[in-house]
Amino acid sequence: MTPGTHWEVESTFDVSTSADVPDLTLGGDLDARTEQVHHLSATYYDAEDLRLTRAKITVRRRTGGKDDGWHIKLPAVETSAGSTGRTELSFPLTDSTDVPDEVRTAVWGYARRDELIPIARIDNERHETVLKRGGSPMVEFCDDHVQGTRLADGASISWREWELELVDSERDGSVDVLSRLSAACLGAGATASPLASKLAKTIGPTDDAAPPASSAVASMLRADVEKLLSGDAGARLGLEVGIHAMRTSARNLQTTLNAHAKELAAAREAIDDEHSDGRPGAREGIDIPALERELTELIRMLGKSRDVQVVRARLHEVAEGYPRDLVPDSVRERIFSELDHEEQRTAKRVTMGLENPRYLALLDALDEVVEAAGEMEAPTDAQRVRSGRTKEIVSSGKKGFGKGRSGAPTSDPVVQGAQRQFKRFDKARARVEDELESLNLTLAQREELTHTLRKRNKALRRTAASINSKEMPQVVSLRSASERLHDVLGDVQDSVTARQWIRRISRRAEAAGEPTFGFGVLFEHERFSSERALEGFADEAATVSAAFKEMQDSQRKLRAARNQKKQKQKQKKKSKDKK
Template identity: 45%
Template sequence: MFTDGWYNRSMTINETVEVESKFEVDDDIPAPSADAFAPLVVDGPDEYELSAVYYDTDDLSLTRHKVTLRRRTGGDDEGWHLKLPAHAGRVELQAPLGDEVPDEFLSAVAGLVRRRPLAPVARIDNLRRVHTLRDDHGAAVIEFCDDHVSTEAFVNGGSAATWREWEAEIVDPALPDAHAHLAAVAAACTDAGATTSSSSSKLARAIGPLPDAGDEGVSPVRDALARDLGTLLDHDPAARRTTMVGVHQMRVAVRGLRSTISTYAAELEADAADTDLDLPGLLAELKVLAAVLGRLRDIQVVDERLGDLAAGYPEDVVSPQIRQRLRVELDAEARRAGERVTSALLSDRYLDLVDRLHELARVAGGTTAKGGKKKRREAGELMLSGVDRQFKKFTKVRTRTERDLAELDLTLAEREELTHVVRKRAKALRRNVNALPGTDGLTVAPLRDACQRLHTVLGDVQDSVTTRRWLRRIARRAEIAGESTFGFGVLFERERGFSERALDGFESDAAAVTAAYRELSESRRAARKRRKKDEKAKKGKKKGGRK
């Protein structure tokens, strides 16, 4: 849900989760019969004439990031609609009909729009016949819509089209067996002669393929920046709503951007020489954003872990009072951290940062683009040299950590602190590996997988560390209030045991990273030999031709 300050309390904004299946169907095919939808009972049809104008930026930023903004008249839900991607289906926000885009909707997509104007990109008219499918208790389960669509696009040169499609949408995803009923209705649609829609939405079909956003493949560094910036913006709307997935994925993207900019700072400084971009300042701003997101992310992870842990104990071990205190304390902390995230993403400071990231992605690899094939090959080698540098850092930390673990009598907290540094180095190495272009037959996947496995194991350890820190903090407050803290101790020891066991396999997982790097190195040597052999063969053909 929105945090405080997101929307005007005097305006009614409805929020629903949209889970649907869409089908393409010829005009002469009859809709499935009522018997085909059994055991659901068919009501209707109700008929509506709908007309919607869709809005976007000139580069179709909303559409690129799977966001839909429209003003629709007709039907029982006319008004402004904003559809946002979600973990399951899409979140749809609805506001009353008016002439201007609601400020609340502009705030929700501010990171994608970036202070640029929104303009109509398409008009879609729809003659809709709706059947409500109910269960044996009379509850509405599925809405089946038979749509006759006509569209006019105002972008990509402009075009018009007409078609017919069926939609089956769950009324309430929380209802028991709702998804099973949707699957059954979908099967009835295909049995009647429909085919699964090839477009994700009516708008996507109306405007056609999107123009290329940039010159992919010109520079691996540019591709890496564009990929992480795209991920950041994909999850921007969800992070503004402080969803767990949105906050996590935006934080991952921010870290990826920091890693790429730091690793290739010298090359990017040269590319940005003719701009006002300040790379150290950019890195500092990304660090601040990562910290704001990280605070909320940590609380969300702790909340989830403790909820799962407490659920495994009877109430005479972890009492209802302890469960309630955990819930109240963590909810309050999450609310405060969420407000900080929302405030940060609504600020001009954040929008300035996104503008600068777009500018950096635009100029990155400029010298590579001008240099032709040889420069592009050198850029690929540059990415590999970045992997080499990160592996050296990983190896140095790993060697020191394994030596200290073997020679010193360390507490669990000291062992966790040492391995956390290894995790950070493995994470940086993984990001550089992920940025490698998939060319020249290099064996990249084993190193990527090994880094991910080590990062996951040590990440779980760090989550356990954070959870125990919060348990101590909340237990102290409970003790001051005169409450029993026995259950906190049980949960603490359970987390402590988890961390002990997870660290037992650290050395083998770290060794797998080293082995996978050697495999990549072998494939690089083989690729260089093949390239030299090919170049020698080409020179031989040229000499033969001159004779």
């Protein structure tokens, strides 16, 4: 069953029971439809430890009103337009109060193997007014009189709130109207609600989803695992935002694991040694290569769906730039009907993959990696003794930022990871430039050659994003340079994928006896786009290397200055002691 989806952009305000509703017409700019009253009753569900609530996900069964049924609200995200909204999924109402399988599956990545149980009941007398402009609904204003009951102990709370929700967040002027109505509510004595939902008010404060990360690498990994899960439900439905979020975070996880594989494996082994106390049957350590392979499979599955989405949007924009006599409707219809079919097919593959227990095992393994990463920066003496190590678990002894002409080995795993990724990037850059200069390559060969460099740059870009810019201000230049190269080579790769689809679809059109000239127009447009992008990539790649080396030199000078200062302090102390 495919659920309904709705993009929810709203503002919520706390208000006293005696407050008067402000002028909702904004001085005649909007028309206010007659108020309707709805009596809503909702039961909310979560695991016993409230993991969904802490992750800003709500699951409810609601009766009354115009949208009774089962609902899932996903975490809020910021749009490119600057507004913040969240995706709401809706499923038909069932007679049973047990969570339906399709609802349970949609939040499987978060709930894992735990049962979803009722945690709260919220009853609401809603006074709803629809505000229109030009005869079309624009905003819904809800004057809610709410009673929430926490089911664990029966504690109850009552309050009144105002809610403004856009009917169509993409309509021109809608965000501005929402802002003006919000100002009117504040002017009438309301205050912006400090809690994001009625459920949060009902059950009260909850602990964070996890304690603060104890290392920079753990923080990186945890953020990407959370982003992976935030896209999970949307990806199961084939939503572009969900698939993109999962694919990006899976790639980031793979990069971080690759950069810190030895340290993570050692830290996990130390944890297992400490917990086992030499007893048989202890957990095995993390198999980082196997985990990377699982992520590769996930990325490949998501990538097939994401590539179709990107190509569809790209070719739509390109086709709109040509008149109908060059790219006729028959070509456009053929392209988009085939891409739509492929998008549906790959979306089903994603859904099936995420319902596979293998995916759940991957999430469990990632949790173990995050735990291990927390031990990377400061292993205890007990860990070192039990693991048979007399040196720091983290410190590899290899030359990096911290080991050179001046200073001691760095203890920052993120910086060590950046050094490793840069070495791989610089090696790939040298190879690409050498082969481009010495060989007479076709466009396809040049594109294939630069694709490796693109992957190396993405890994470096990811690691650089996690370096503290306050401690290393020069990393800002590195990030900017890496981002520019990412855009250039990303455009090349998108062009390659688009041409593959144009060629494939045009052959089917030709076999069906359809004219194919328009396909040739689009193909040549994409070929020229790639040629143009490749002209400047070498300079952008050189800028990345220069920015990294500048950051490296700056850190060496800084350490040298610190060491010199320490030496002077020691000499001063010795002189003072002699006196």
